[in-house]
Amino acid sequence: xxxxxxxxxxxxxxxxxxxxxxxxxxxxxxxxxxxxxxxxxxxxxxxxxxxxxxxxxxxxxxxxxxxxxxxxxxxxxxxxxxxxxxxxxxxxxxxxxxxxxxxxxxxxxxxxxxxxxxxxxxxxxxxxxxxxxxxxxxxxxxxxxxxxxxxxxxxxxxxxxxxxxxxxxxxxxxxxxxxxxxxxxxxxxxxxxxxxxxxxxxxxxxxxxxxxxxxxxxxxxxxxxxxxxxxxxxxxxxxxxxxxxxxxxxxxxxxxxxxxxxxxxxxxxxxxxxxxxxxxxxxxxxxxxxxxxxxxxxxxxxxxxxxxxxxxxxxxxxxxxxxxxxxxxxxxxxxxxxx
Numbered sequence: 001x002x003x004x005x006x007x008x009x010x011x012x013x014x015x016x017x018x019x020x021x022x023x024x025x026x027x028x029x030x031x032x033x034x035x036x037x038x039x040x041x042x043x044x045x046x047x048x049x050x051x052x053x054x055x056x057x058x059x060x061x062x063x064x065x066x067x068x069x070x071x072x073x074x075x076x077x078x079x080x081x082x083x084x085x086x087x088x089x090x091x092x093x094x095x096x097x098x099x100x101x102x103x104x105x106x107x108x109x110x111x112x113x114x115x116x117x118x119x120x121x122x123x124x125x126x127x128x129x130x131x132x133x134x135x136x137x138x139x140x141x142x143x144x145x146x147x148x149x150x151x152x153x154x155x156x157x158x159x160x161x162x163x164x165x166x167x168x169x170x171x172x173x174x175x176x177x178x179x180x181x182x183x184x185x186x187x188x189x190x191x192x193x194x195x196x197x198x199x200x201x202x203x204x205x206x207x208x209x210x211x212x213x214x215x216x217x218x219x220x221x222x223x224x225x226x227x228x229x230x231x232x233x234x235x236x237x238x239x240x241x242x243x244x245x246x247x248x249x250x251x252x253x254x255x256x257x258x259x260x261x262x263x264x265x266x267x268x269x270x271x272x273x274x275x276x277x278x279x280x281x282x283x284x285x286x287x288x289x290x291x292x293x294x295x296x297x298x299x300x301x302x303x304x305x306x307x308x309x310x311x312x313x314x315x316x317x318x319x320x321x322x323x324x325x326x327x328x329x330x331x332x333x334x335x336x337x338x339x
Contacts, residue, residue: 002338003100004319005058009049012320012327015061023096023104025073030107032085037098037316037336038064038123040164041250044323046091061319063091065098066113066122067339076107084113086122088130088289092278098123099319101338111289114297120311124164124303124333125292131277132169133288135225135247136176138273142223145287147294151178155217157239158182160227161193161201164333165249167309168301169225170196172291175300178223181216183209189331196308213239220244230255237264247273309333 003020025031043062066086069079079085087110091097096104113122133146136156143150156173160166161182173180174197182193183204190201200216202209213221213235220241226232229248236246248258260272280288295301303309310332314322322334 001101002316003060004316005060006047007055007058009047009051009053009055011048012044012323014047015320015323017317017319020100022102025071025076025104027074028076028107029073029104030069030076030079030110031071031102031104032065032067032087032110033070033102033339034065034067034098034100035339036066036119036123037062037338038126039319039322039326039334039336040064040127041326042127043091043097044327047323057095059091059095060097060100060103061091061323062097062099062336063089064123064126065090065103065338066119069110070102079107079110084115084119084122085110086113086125087111088126089278099316099336099338111293116299117296120335121296121301121303123335124309125296125301127277128164129168129172129292129301130280130285130288131165131249131275132172132225133291134275134277134280134284135169135249135273136173136223137284137287138247138271138275139223139245140243140271144284146172146176146291148175148298149177151176154178154222155219155241156180156223156225157213157217157221157236158193158198158225159232160184161196161198162189162308162331163227164309166193166225166227167196170198170308171301172295173223175295175298179217181213181221192308192310192331194308195306210235210238223247225249228252228255230258233258233260237261237268237270240268240270242268243270244268245271245273247275249275249277303333305332311335313337
């Protein structure tokens with residue numbers, strides 16, 4: 001079968017396209033024929049590492065993907081050959097990501113893909129949507145699992161509303177009933193955030209961002225989904241309501257620490273939540289998978305330019321170019337056509 005692997009960390013030229021032996025599903029596992037593989041920042045960062053380092057065995061990159069089950073192992077229930085599925089965390093602490101034609105996974109990493117949901121959408125869930133769900137549910141007064149109406153009356157601020165996680169956060173928050181304000185850096189990105197469903201959009205490169213957000217949310221924001229907490233901590237404290245949560249899921253290049261306004265945070269009883277989707281507690285991760293699946297079934301997690309997340313595509317043998325595009329900050333989602 002065709003696959004992309006790397007045997008040492010480094011720049012994208014360590015990725016090699018070639019043949020691998022076909023794997024087979026063991027007990028509790030299913031084999032998925034991948035149609036589309038998704039690329040996230042975590043994928044190129046894992047591949048790049050902190051310098052050149054030889055790996056104990058070849059690694060297939062990419063955590064997310066979607067396809068069709070074609071082999072079911074002993075003891076697997078709820079799945080059969082021919083089922084359409086999306087997969088998550090495929091390459092986390094495992095050598096087999098989704099940049100290959102066939103991948104064998106434990107059945108808990110495989111989720112049924114509704115018939116009306118495309119492989120492109122399924123390959124775009126994973127890291128972005130599960131991260132967004134945890135950010136939204138880290139709020140003290142939110143349900144542990146989002147459902148329609150579970151965020152009624154709440155206001156959510158999504159920083160970087162044109163990114164993949166920001167896009168998923170907008171869609172999930174709107175699906176759950178929240179009023180959503182997104183911040184962006186350009187007119188084009190503002191249009192993407194609106195297409196995703198944001199009720200209000202603020203260009204943070206213009207003066208008086210806090211004042212603009214305050215005018216839209218005079219009571220204050222309840223949840224901040226934050227992509228650059230080092231730059232935005234002071235702003236976030238200014239625009240939040242009492243007992244709000246600021247959930248940070250990323251750090252900007254070169255910004256590995258943050259100064260938090262302590263007294264203002266104390267005065268508002270703010271919660272600062274830092275998160276990495278891989279190490280989220282299993283109960284919270286399982287709730288996120290269920291909620292994302294339910295939102296997808298409801299048609300709430302669409303992708304593509306018309307829905308605020310433009311797609312850039314590459315064939316499997318150009319996965320390195322896909323990694324470079326994500327590392328270079330391409331707007332939207334990068335997908336790899338595998339099948």
